[in-house]
Amino acid sequence: MQKIRAAIAGIGNCASSLIQGLEYYREHSAEDVRGLMHPRIGAWGCGNIEVVAAFDIDRRKVGRPLEEAIFAKPNCTRVFQKAMPVSGVTVQMGPILDGVADHMRDYPEDQAFRPADLEPVDVARTLKDSGAEILICYLPVGSEQAVSHYAEACLTAGVALLNCVPVFIASKPEWARRFAEAGLPLIGDDIKSQVGATIVHRALARLFADRGVALDRTYQLNTGGNTDFLNMLALDRLESKRMSKTESVQSQLDARLDTRDIHIGPSDYVAWQEDNKVCFIRMEGRGFGEAPIEIELRLSVQDSPNSAGVVIDAVRCAKLALERKLAGPVESACAYYMKSPPRQMRDSDAREAVERFIAGGAVDKTAEGSAEGSADGKPAPWPGRAVAGE
Ligand SMILES: NC(=O)c1ccc[n+]([C@@H]2O[C@H](COP(=O)([O-])OP(=O)(O)OC[C@H]3O[C@@H](n4cnc5c(N)ncnc54)[C@H](O)[C@@H]3O)[C@@H](O)[C@H]2O)c1
Numbered sequence: 001m002q003k004i005r006a007a008i009a010g011i012g013n014c015a016s017s018l019i020q021g022l023e024y025y026r027e028h029s030a031e032d033v034r035g036l037m038h039p040r041i042g043a044w045g046c047g048n049i050e051v052v053a054a055f056d057i058d059r060r061k062v063g064r065p066l067e068e069a070i071f072a073k074p075n076c077t078r079v080f081q082k083a084m085p086v087s088g089v090t091v092q093m094g095p096i097l098d099g100v101a102d103h104m105r106d107y108p109e110d111q112a113f114r115p116a117d118l119e120p121v122d123v124a125r126t127l128k129d130s131g132a133e134i135l136i137c138y139l140p141v142g143s144e145q146a147v148s149h150y151a152e153a154c155l156t157a158g159v160a161l162l163n164c165v166p167v168f169i170a171s172k173p174e175w176a177r178r179f180a181e182a183g184l185p186l187i188g189d190d191i192k193s194q195v196g197a198t199i200v201h202r203a204l205a206r207l208f209a210d211r212g213v214a215l216d217r218t219y220q221l222n223t224g225g226n227t228d229f230l231n232m233l234a235l236d237r238l239e240s241k242r243m244s245k246t247e248s249v250q251s252q253l254d255a256r257l258d259t260r261d262i263h264i265g266p267s268d269y270v271a272w273q274e275d276n277k278v279c280f281i282r283m284e285g286r287g288f289g290e291a292p293i294e295i296e297l298r299l300s301v302q303d304s305p306n307s308a309g310v311v312i313d314a315v316r317c318a319k320l321a322l323e324r325k326l327a328g329p330v331e332s333a334c335a336y337y338m339k340s341p342p343r344q345m346r347d348s349d350a351r352e353a354v355e356r357f358i359a360g361g362a363v364d365k366t367a368e369g370s371a372e373g374s375a376d377g378k379p380a381p382w383p384g385r386a387v388a389g390e
Contacts, residue, residue: 004044004319005131007053007159009123009150010099010138011061011091013077013226013275013304014164014191014311015054016070018136020081021308022046036309037194041316041358042323049315051087053130055094055123055150059116062093073110074227077275077304095120097146099139101234111271112230123153134160134318136311137188141166141228142237151175155182160318163188163338164311166244170329171340180328185321187314187330190244190339193306197222197279198248198339200299201264202347205252208285213293215253217284219263220245224303225273232266241266244340251344277303310337320358332357 008015025033026047033039036046054066061069067084069091096115104112127135135154139146147167154161155178161169163186169175170188179186192198201220208215223229232238242265249264250256281297317333332353334341345353 002043002048003050004048004315005050005052005133006315007055007127007130007132007135008051008138009055009094009135010140011054011056011058011066011069011075012138012140013075013228014138014307015136016075016077017304017308018311019051019066019070020079020084021305021312022049022051023084024081025312037313038316038358041313042320044316044319046312049312051089053126053132054089054091055121055126056091057094057096057099057113057115057120059114061091062116062118064091065089066091074112076226078302080305092121092126093118094123095146095149097143097149099143099146101140101142101231101237103234104230107230111227113227123150124156127153127157127159132157132159133322134162134315136315137161137163137165139165139167140231140237141241142231142234143167144240154184155179158182158184160185160322161188162311162314162318164191164307166190166240166340168240168340170334170338171342173342176329176342183325183327185318185326185330186328187318187333188338188340189334190241191307191310191314192248192337192339193301193303194309195299196301196306197277197281197299198245199347200279200297201249201281202252204281204283204295204297205249206346208283208293209252209254211287213285213287215257215283215285217261217282218249218257219280219282220249220265221263221267221280222265222277223268223270223273224266224275224277225269225271226275226277226303228303229266229269229273229277230271233269238265248339248344252346275303277301277306313337317354317357324360330357 060072066087066089100113151169163169170186246264279299283295285293287293314337321330329342335345335350336354
């Protein structure tokens, strides 16, 4: 069976969960696939995804075999698959750019990034030499320059991009157009976890609207103790994350809430929580005859595995798009798997759209449809779309 050749930028907790999961599900029978949304997409199970290149900047990860680097500090996610095969992949030094927040150095070694003092590799050349087809971007929130650098490298090397970070690439018309013109699929931005704060909050927002309850005010407060939460203590890195999470919920409402009445974001770093994320949602509304309705909800999850299965789906959708010679944002996959897609949909609609896309049936007029119209088999240029929330 043909492999899907993926590269990863950022070997942090999410990459650790993903790579452990690839091995975990490879070892499980086809019937025992609890935890996955799609045991197979097209011809591919999880076992068909192979990581062929990896980039990081931390001295405890760079230069080490990938199967060891995923367990190196400051990673702190659950180890559910200890035995890992030899990958033959060594973690390469990426360009640091704005990947490391200054305050990281004020925290103990075990909790924070420690950049290696090495020259970065040429990312585009490394991608090309590895034969990677898809790059999964897992850089820290606020790494605007670094994410752009990896996206440029994808364009140079001819590699599709799966952007799990709230730096807007797929949802920016200019990037979308450039990927479309390069004939490359793009899925982003900011991965939407399996059952995480965003999808629960979106579902409740829709429930209020569908049942005729007016939502007056809401918040979503999140705490965690991994490096993602530590990084987000820097308020100047947070803007895109707040926007991504807030718009993801706003997009599900029939009438937008005034900014004063909706507060969503990462709220604090609690070191001892490690990779356990705790989310508190409050919703205040009015039902029949203005009768007040309140919801208080506490959600506790393991943050990194919660997104890994979604990424395994999205990688296989990117591969389907490559096989079908589609280019630019894969709109259904962006809407279903990402918080900030080029076009927001209701999750039930996004699910139907992605199932249609997987089945190869009718798709909406996006990258998915663009290849159909081209006589020479080349994808049509991306028409351009508004950024979510604009
Ligand atoms: N459920 C989830 O965990 C979830 C959901 C949505 C989005 N995300 C996003 O995914 C991203 C990754 O999350 P994580 O928990 O793995 O973070 P993490 O802090 O564990 O990992 C980030 C990794 O990137 C490395 N890095 C920093 N700068 C780099 C550079 N310039 N080049 C290469 N590597 C660099 C760090 O050394 C670290 O290993 C974050 O932006 C996060 O917000 C995660």
